[in-house]
Amino acid sequence: MDKMIEECCICGGQDFKLIFRETKKISGGTYVFNNVICMYCGLIFINPRVGIFHHADYYKHKGIFHLEGEKGRFHKINLNRIEFINKYKNRFKKHTLLDVGCSSGEFLTIANQFGWEVEGIEVTDFYNSSLQRKGFVVYNQPLKFLPKHKRYSLIAYCAVLEHLENPIEEMQSACDHLTEDGLLFIEVPNAEFPTDYFYTPEHIFNYTIPSMDNLLAKVGMEIKEVNENTRGKYVLQVLAKKSSRKRPVSKISAQYLESLIKSSEKNSADQNQMKEKIICRLETIFEKNKGKSIFLYGAGQHANDLLGLHPRTLDRIEGFFDSDPKSIDKTLFGKPIYHKTNLREISPDVIIISSFAFEDEIYNNLKEIYDIDKVFKLYEN
Numbered sequence: 001m002d003k004m005i006e007e008c009c010i011c012g013g014q015d016f017k018l019i020f021r022e023t024k025k026i027s028g029g030t031y032v033f034n035n036v037i038c039m040y041c042g043l044i045f046i047n048p049r050v051g052i053f054h055h056a057d058y059y060k061h062k063g064i065f066h067l068e069g070e071k072g073r074f075h076k077i078n079l080n081r082i083e084f085i086n087k088y089k090n091r092f093k094k095h096t097l098l099d100v101g102c103s104s105g106e107f108l109t110i111a112n113q114f115g116w117e118v119e120g121i122e123v124t125d126f127y128n129s130s131l132q133r134k135g136f137v138v139y140n141q142p143l144k145f146l147p148k149h150k151r152y153s154l155i156a157y158c159a160v161l162e163h164l165e166n167p168i169e170e171m172q173s174a175c176d177h178l179t180e181d182g183l184l185f186i187e188v189p190n191a192e193f194p195t196d197y198f199y200t201p202e203h204i205f206n207y208t209i210p211s212m213d214n215l216l217a218k219v220g221m222e223i224k225e226v227n228e229n230t231r232g233k234y235v236l237q238v239l240a241k242k243s244s245r246k247r248p249v250s251k252i253s254a255q256y257l258e259s260l261i262k263s264s265e266k267n268s269a270d271q272n273q274m275k276e277k278i279i280c281r282l283e284t285i286f287e288k289n290k291g292k293s294i295f296l297y298g299a300g301q302h303a304n305d306l307l308g309l310h311p312r313t314l315d316r317i318e319g320f321f322d323s324d325p326k327s328i329d330k331t332l333f334g335k336p337i338y339h340k341t342n343l344r345e346i347s348p349d350v351i352i353i354s355s356f357a358f359e360d361e362i363y364n365n366l367k368e369i370y371d372i373d374k375v376f377k378l379y380e381n
Ligand SMILES: [Zn+2]
Pocket: 008, 009, 010, 011, 012, 013, 038, 039, 040, 041, 042, 043
């Protein structure tokens, strides 16, 4: 199942250095994944490729993000994206936009409100059919299968490109489906500033500005602008256009390479420290609440990771709460998942928030609907 990558897909280099190793338990299996850096062009990627995460079917039946849940935050994120894109709105004759990996369609909706004629691509069946019911044109297949004549002024990849196993083929298709004056919008986590939970097995490639630029050079495109006004340095947003001339792939400077390796090593050490803290925090909560009913809030990827990190948690919890209607009436590791509107009725003694990125937001949300002294954070962001 695992596939060793011998050559860097961008520069053809064969000299890689291991910068991050992680073992994860997901859906009952244990997976080791290594992130390596290409010593010529600086591309960071998982090597060897780990079977289940790296084929399209992995996403077919599961949306991995809970975009329909806490709307406030995603609304802001999408506004930030569209503001950056709209700086160039006047350059286009037509305003057609394709969102690749459009998930539950929040970005599509906002872009549409800002005057774009929108279409989406989404291979996850659940989101695809719900968007089609809402009247959106959404294709259930990768971009390369769209008819050649379909052209867009803007093609967007919002937190999608890092999940795709053949970025050159994907960017080539994007370039082919852009109008001559068209722009590509790409948002990825910034590998120059890795944070906790930055490296996950789903992120097959981890990009920096230089490696993004090299990827674009391979398909005859170039960065037009890097957004300086994102939600922090951890997010990399670029707009790219077709190049007028062919550009070679650039070699990364020794200094920059060293700084990338250093920041990854620091991230690795920080993450180990964080894991120890989380285990300790869980043990304290369990110890102080013996005999009480304990639930996790959040039944997504984070809960999976948490139960992998500390399996004893599963023995101590009675179930999960979640805001995503998709998870309700299902089970996770044999425990029930309830919707947050059932909180009062079930009345748990303790709720532990199982989310890193949305911990504060969930906490504030629970404050309004439940007794906040029964709610525990794991990270205290
Ligand atoms: Zn390379």
